[in-house]
Amino acid sequence: MARMKIAAGNWKMNTNFEEGLQLARDLSNANRPDDVLTLLAVPCTHLKSIIDQTLHVPNLEIAAQNFHHEKNGAYTGETSIGMLSSISAQYALIGHSERREYQRESNELLAQKVKLALEEGITPIFCCGEKLDIRKQGYHLGYVKYQLNEGLFHLSPEEFSKVIIAYEPVWAIGTGETASPQQAQEMHAEMRKSIARQYDQGLADDVSILYGGSVKPKNAKELFSQADVDGGLVGGASLKADSFLEIIHSF
Ligand code: PGA
Numbered sequence: 001m002a003r004m005k006i007a008a009g010n011w012k013m014n015t016n017f018e019e020g021l022q023l024a025r026d027l028s029n030a031n032r033p034d035d036v037l038t039l040l041a042v043p044c045t046h047l048k049s050i051i052d053q054t055l056h057v058p059n060l061e062i063a064a065q066n067f068h069h070e071k072n073g074a075y076t077g078e079t080s081i082g083m084l085s086s087i088s089a090q091y092a093l094i095g096h097s098e099r100r101e102y103q104r105e106s107n108e109l110l111a112q113k114v115k116l117a118l119e120e121g122i123t124p125i126f127c128c129g130e131k132l133d134i135r136k137q138g139y140h141l142g143y144v145k146y147q148l149n150e151g152l153f154h155l156s157p158e159e160f161s162k163v164i165i166a167y168e169p170v171w172a173i174g175t176g177e178t179a180s181p182q183q184a185q186e187m188h189a190e191m192r193k194s195i196a197r198q199y200d201q202g203l204a205d206d207v208s209i210l211y212g213g214s215v216k217p218k219n220a221k222e223l224f225s226q227a228d229v230d231g232g233l234v235g236g237a238s239l240k241a242d243s244f245l246e247i248i249h250s251f
Contacts, residue, residue: 001123001162004208005224006231007248008039008125008166009238010065010093020046021053026241028057032248036231039125040238041065041093044079048087063091063125066099069112081113085120092117095151096127097170107150114152118159125164126151127212127233132171140169144187145194157199165209166233167191172213174235181222181229184211188228217243220250 015023020042032038041063042050051062068078084092094117095110110126117124128147130140144167152163167187172179179187188209196204211223212233223229231251238244 001164001206001208003206003230005036005251006039006164006208006210007036007244007251008041008063008210008231008233009244010041010096010212010233010235011043011239012065012098012235013043014239015043015046017046017049021049023239023241024050024054024062027244028054028060030241030245032059032245033251034059036248036251037061038248039063039091041091041125047084047089051088061090063093064089064122065093065096067092067113067116069109069116071116081116081120081122085122089122091123091125091164093166094124094126095147097129097168097173101170107147110151111154114155114163115159118155118162123162123164125166125210125233127166127168129168129170129173129213135169135171141187141190144191148191148194149198153198157203160195160199161203161206163207165191165207166212167209168212168233170213174214176214178214178216178219178223179211181226184223184229185226188226192228215247217246217250220247224251 038060054060064084067081072080094113099105114124128144130143134143192204208230210231210233211229215232215234216237
């Protein structure tokens with residue numbers, strides 16, 4: 001997959017059904033640049049309706065926020081990857097830090113999910129990022145490379161070429177504190193280097209790496225202007241069409 005500019009909104013557990021449909025409608029109808037892919041990671045209850053509603057909208061795709069690591073079975077309350085593909089979902093977040101933290105999702109389990117998604121033809125948006133104590137100790141670069149190694153590097157080059165990555169330092173998520181453009185660039189460049197070492201320079205150059213963690217209209221432009229930052233995974237600021245549109249226009 002060629003490298004893309006991507007503005008991804010992660011709605012998390014926000015919006016009721018009507019609000020979600022309206023937000024997707026507002027974004028669909030708005031003027032958005034041709035060369036930026038808008039991605040919306042919406043709640044499970046909204047997925048099918050928003051996928052259907054946006055089917056013919058250019059440059060706008062819908063993502064699931066999660067799915068189970070087993071194909072099917074006795075897992076009450078869970079959603080399988082096959083269920084997602086049966087409603088034509090094309091993308092899915094994997095390993096968001098909130099799931100790593102609250103649902104104790106391990107690297108091993110996430111590696112399984114990445115494989116499952118690719119088998120179903122769903123593009124994984126693989127999230128990684130360090131907590132504050134790890135950054136303070138100076139281990140952040142190695143830590144994130146370890147997450148890539150455990151979560152993605154079991155893939156063949158062909159499989160890896162279909163993945164999108166989001167670097168989201170945990171200390172910047174929902175805190176109003178953003179990584180500086182230099183901090184984001186340093187990490188993204190390191191990630192690309194380690195991908196080049198594992199696979200080759202071509203794959204490293206082609207993979208889209210998004211930054212996430214308090215991306216706002218006021219800081220998006222500077223973050224997105226960094227050489228290795230291909231866009232953002234945006235939580236809070238993606239919940240209002242106006243602020244998300246400003247971010248979409250920040251490339
Ligand atoms: P935030 O969330 O923009 O609200 O910090 C980002 C994310 O968790 O993806």
